[in-house]
Amino acid sequence: MGSIINFLATILGYIFDLIYRVLDLVGVHNMALCIFLFTVIVRLLMLPSTIKQQRFSRLNSIMQPEIKKIQEKYKDKKTQEAQMDMQEELKRVYDKYGVSPSGSCLQIFITMAILFPLYQVIRRIQDFVPSVAKLYADKEKNAAIIKELNRFFVFTINESPAKYYATHKAEGAAAALAIALIIPVLAGLFQFLSVHISTKMNQASMEDNPMAGSLKAMNFIMPLFSVYLCWSFNVSIGIYWVTGSLVTMFIQIMVTKHLEKIDVDTIIEENREKAAEKAAKRKEKQGIYREKILEASRANTKNISSGSGMSAEEKEEKIRKAKEAASKKQGSLAAKANLVSEYNKRNEK
Numbered sequence: 001m002g003s004i005i006n007f008l009a010t011i012l013g014y015i016f017d018l019i020y021r022v023l024d025l026v027g028v029h030n031m032a033l034c035i036f037l038f039t040v041i042v043r044l045l046m047l048p049s050t051i052k053q054q055r056f057s058r059l060n061s062i063m064q065p066e067i068k069k070i071q072e073k074y075k076d077k078k079t080q081e082a083q084m085d086m087q088e089e090l091k092r093v094y095d096k097y098g099v100s101p102s103g104s105c106l107q108i109f110i111t112m113a114i115l116f117p118l119y120q121v122i123r124r125i126q127d128f129v130p131s132v133a134k135l136y137a138d139k140e141k142n143a144a145i146i147k148e149l150n151r152f153f154v155f156t157i158n159e160s161p162a163k164y165y166a167t168h169k170a171e172g173a174a175a176a177l178a179i180a181l182i183i184p185v186l187a188g189l190f191q192f193l194s195v196h197i198s199t200k201m202n203q204a205s206m207e208d209n210p211m212a213g214s215l216k217a218m219n220f221i222m223p224l225f226s227v228y229l230c231w232s233f234n235v236s237i238g239i240y241w242v243t244g245s246l247v248t249m250f251i252q253i254m255v256t257k258h259l260e261k262i263d264v265d266t267i268i269e270e271n272r273e274k275a276a277e278k279a280a281k282r283k284e285k286q287g288i289y290r291e292k293i294l295e296a297s298r299a300n301t302k303n304i305s306s307g308s309g310m311s312a313e314e315k316e317e318k319i320r321k322a323k324e325a326a327s328k329k330q331g332s333l334a335a336k337a338n339l340v341s342e343y344n345k346r347n348e349k
Helices: 002-025 031-045 047-073 080-097 101-123 130-137 143-149 161-171 173-180 182-201 212-232 235-260 264-308 312-328 333-348
Strands: none
Touching: 002 031, 002 101, 002 130, 031 047, 031 101, 031 235, 047 080, 047 235, 047 264, 080 264, 101 235, 130 143, 161 173, 161 182, 161 212, 161 235, 173 182, 182 212, 182 235, 212 235
């Protein structure tokens, strides 16, 4: 795991180095600004995925009646064939609206995949960013630039708000706490608003959902987690988290307004041919595999049924016939034993 994080951190280091070089051209030496620009660039690169996620959330509420109807149809049908038919019908509904339920997980995965190596880059910036490494090679000469590089208002990017409060509370506990809480509170607030917007878009799908209570609880747990994360970790993580939540929230609002203007019938019409092509390809690809599964299932069921319904007399008769067949088989041990038995009987007479 550590080697993977270091590998990703190395890649992020070169990206930071490129951003730093661009800022250096205009005489700016600030890693906090690099993190801000890096986060914006990442979110823009993730824009297609974000649009897909928002599109799914928006259309999911419209799809719910059809999905519930299919689930109700197969509620009492537990056979493997019925379950496969249900999955096929659900996939046709997703194809009809041009969405994929798995696409909504991609953004969370990418966000967390960046978070851990990003922390390594900031914690050991001189090891991962070549341009910064040159500055640290001669600290005395570049002391002023290094100080400016790590400054973010009253913070330094490699200290946590908790550490800032512990260091400055003697000067005034209330003021130190208020300053230290700025980033954590903003992180929690933007996270809450982002989740609230997403939940509101998908409100219809929350109705009659057995997981609705847990999902609502997560709407409060995630902002609190953001506050804790940005309080305990370096300010650099807080900058990334706040910027990411703010940009995501802005994109959510813009995409939502765009989707509200689109007629659902137009979306269905646009996806009609694509949905038919996907269904045909899926049927062709899964046809043979499906038949093999069902054939194996029927064979197993038949064997189990035939074995479990056999009486004791039938089992004994089957064993007797098997022994007779074995004794008649030329060259078998049973056949040889039978010849010996017959020879002994003849000599006894």
